[in-house]
Every structure is written in C-alpha cells, then in structure tokens.
Amino acid sequence: MRSYYDGIVLEAHIVEQYTNFAVSVVSTINKPFFIDPTVKLVLLNLNTVVKKEWFLRLVEAYNLSEYLQNETVMIDELRKSLDEFVKSVIEYQRSRIAQSSGGLELFGISRTSSQPEIILQPYFVIDDIDSEIYELNLEILDKALAVKGNDKLYAVMAVDKHLLSPHKCSKLISDFAKADGFCVWVVDFRENDEDERSLKRYIEFFKELSEIKKPIVNMYGGAFSIFLGKLGLLNRVVQGLGYGEHRNPYVTATGSYPKRYYIPKIYRMVPISDAQELIREVPELECKCKFCKEMNILNTSESNIKTDYLKMHYIMSRWNEKQMTIDDVLRNLNEIIEVLDERDLFDIYWEFLHHLKIWYNVLQDFVSFH
C-alpha cells in the first residue's frame, strides 16, 4: 500500500491522543508528513472539545490557557500575546514527532529524526473578509513568517463557501499570497453535492490561487479535486480514509466509522447496500482490484465486509485516479453517464449519481475555454 499515497497529515489532537501510534506510523512509513495544528480549535468556542483528553495537552503546548475564558478563546487576550502563541504552535509542529520515541526504544528500535515537510500557520475559520477573525489570521500569518526560519510556511485559508465569490476570493488570495504555499479548507464543501455554479466558483478560486505559482494543498477534497490537479490548479489533495472528503467544523461527528464503498467509476462513496444494487444493475461499475475480489462486495453482507479492505480499496482507487489524464476522466465520465442513462438509473439513485453530469459539464467547459 505504501506506493499508493504521497504522504500523511497528522491532526494535532490525534498526535496528542495517540502519540506513540502517530510517531510509530511516521517512522515506519517513511513518507512526507505535516501536522495540522489547530483543526480542532478553529471556532474559538471550544465547548465541544474541552473535556477531551488531548485538549489540556494542546492547551499547554500552545500556551492557550491564558486566553481561555468560559471555554472560549478571547481574541483580545490572544492578540496581546500573539507572538508567543504563534511561536508555540510552530515549535510544536517542528518538534512534537521528532522528540518523541513513540515507544519504539522499548523494542530496541532507534528512529531517525522526522521533520514535517511543511509548517502551517495557526488558523481559525474565516467567516468573512471584513471580520475580526480574518484580521487575526493575517496577523498570525505575518508573525509565523517572521519565525519560520528555513521551513516552508504555508498559509491556511479555512473559509466559508461564500468567500469563493469573485470579489472576495481575489482579496483573500492577495492578502495571503506572501506565504510559501497554501492549504485550503472550504468549509463543508461537498464536491459531490454542489451545483454547477458553486463548482465553477471553486475552480475559479483555485485557478486564481494557482496563478501565484506556489504549491496548493486542498485539505479536504475528493476525486473532483484530483481532477483539478490534472488541470494544474492544485498540487495535493488530502482526505480522511473513507469519510474525510469534506469537513464542517460546526458539526460534531460522533459514532463509529460508517462503512461505505467507493465506486471508482462514479467517483464517490456509497452506502454498502446501495453500492451492491448499483453494481448488480450495472456490472460495468464493478471494481476488479485485489481488495474487491477479496471482499466479494456483491455477495457479502455489510457486517462481514472488512473495514480495512474498504479503506485500502479507496486508497488504491484514489491513486488510480491520480494516474489518469483529464481526457481519460472526461471520457470515463461520458461513458458511465451514457450507461446509467440507458439503464434509467439516475432517478432511482439520484443522490449518488447526480454529480456526474454536473462534473462532466463543468470540467468540459473549463477544458474547452483554457
């Protein structure tokens, strides 16, 4: 599996909750990594996370306790000591993995020091470009750039979707342009469910950002973002295995891992029952990868399907998408749309299929005009 991904992103709260595991993974896979330092702190109001085991450890590491009042980060207080906060978060990213043994020394395994490929500015979700939070993020970026040393410091644009409108996104991009690269998180942007207008704005945003000629990482994206990479609009796409192609910080996810199957030909996750039906109706949707052969998805009940196989199939499918050309993508989309139309399935499975025609139109338009 190691040849099917480029690197990993560790969220700071995971590093704190499962330190030995995180360190061992980084040591073992020997791939580039970076830490997302504030993904769980982006809303300033922290009442949903204060009771978590990792929370106190992060508060300590980031010197956050002085700015917390009633489970909320006080912006005015934070501003007074912004230098210290920024330095702490950046130092955390540099040293947290490098300075931990990961428990490996107990087994006589010495590990080489691991440094993250990039450093992220501390960030909070931006609701608008004239907001206090927006200014705070820019101040943080300036301070982070001042202490970055030889590291590559990426700005993080964690933005609400409405900021993709042409006027707002131009200001956003020019204000953050000074960083060495960009991590983008468009809050709760669901590539599979967005309409044509929204996807076109998404493309225009990345197009304008890519004109700065600095690396771009989409922190939450799926196949559509992979396709944008083929158009030269972004460089890396990050996703949680099986459930992380979008993220909404305003919603607290609970419950166990939802078992879903990625159907490569329609480029999306589908509940197992629906996936079985679609494959039964359209044999062309069947995946022939070694994990799918092992799972026998069509004839196995959900409870007997191994989660690890679902994840490995997903990683492999994503890797295969990365190897395709944009012409392959457009041809495949066109072919599968024709087949699904022929079998009259768009109405029945609309929620899982409607994106296909939208994606095809949007990508085809972009390719034709550029």
Add this chain to the structure above:
Amino acid sequence: MKESKMYSKVSKLFEDDCYVFYNYIIPDNSRREIDLICLEKCVCPEIIAVEVKVKDWKGALRQSFKRLFYVDRCYMAILANYVKNINLNKVSRYGIGLIAVDGYAEIVIEARKSDKILSWRREMLLNDLITKINRGRDILQSSTNRWEASESFEELL
C-alpha cells in the same frame, strides 16, 4: 387518508394467503424499512413487499425498485385519486406492481417476479420472517389459541 391508514386496506389483498408484517425493518445495516412485507403460507413461499405512499409515486417507485433486490415481487400502493399522475410505463418497465387505494385496495398492475434479487438478501429476509413467525407461534401456544382466528399475523406480534 394517512399512509398508515392505507396499510390495513392493502393488507387485505394478501392476508388470506400470506403472513403480513407492517413496518418491517430489514435486518442488515441499511436502516431500510418495508411498509408491508408478506410471506406466502406455502412450502416454497414468495416474499412480497409493498411500499405505500399517499401521492408521492416517484418516492414509492424509488423505494420499490430497491426492494426488488430483496424480495420476489414488489408493489407500490398509492391513493386512487393520484394514480392518474403516475408514469405507468416506467412502473411496468421495472416490473413493479401498482395498487390503487380508495375505499378498498385494488391491484392495477400485477408485479412481475424480480430479476434483480440478490439471493443472500432474500434468504436473510426469509430466515428472519420465519423466526418471527415461529416466535409468535410459541408465544401463542403458551397463552391462548388466537392463532387460528387471527386475521393478520402482524396483529399478534
């Protein structure tokens, strides 16, 4: 008329020859629920599903289509007043049956035998229904003998 009020009228079409269950939750992780499921009272029973809607025939069609992977035949039941809105060609093409409900329920289009069935899913339902029936029978034998007199097995459960 509410959807739930339509159940008993639809049930009458099947209860002489079948055990009928209302709001049957499919025993997998799909969280799907079949409005009425009927198991024939014979040696090689067929399983029949009915999806009931007041007027949303497209919703009923979508649900009915998905039931064809579990059961031998599937009907959608709609209030008689709204049957004229239905694209009957589409319903027929999928092999789904149609029941019109008014003062009573009437089969307008007979359901064809499903050619989509996943045999392991059907078996799962069959085993579950038989278990439910046997459990109900045990309960009855240990209390009264209402079994013979019951109109609908569902009532007894």
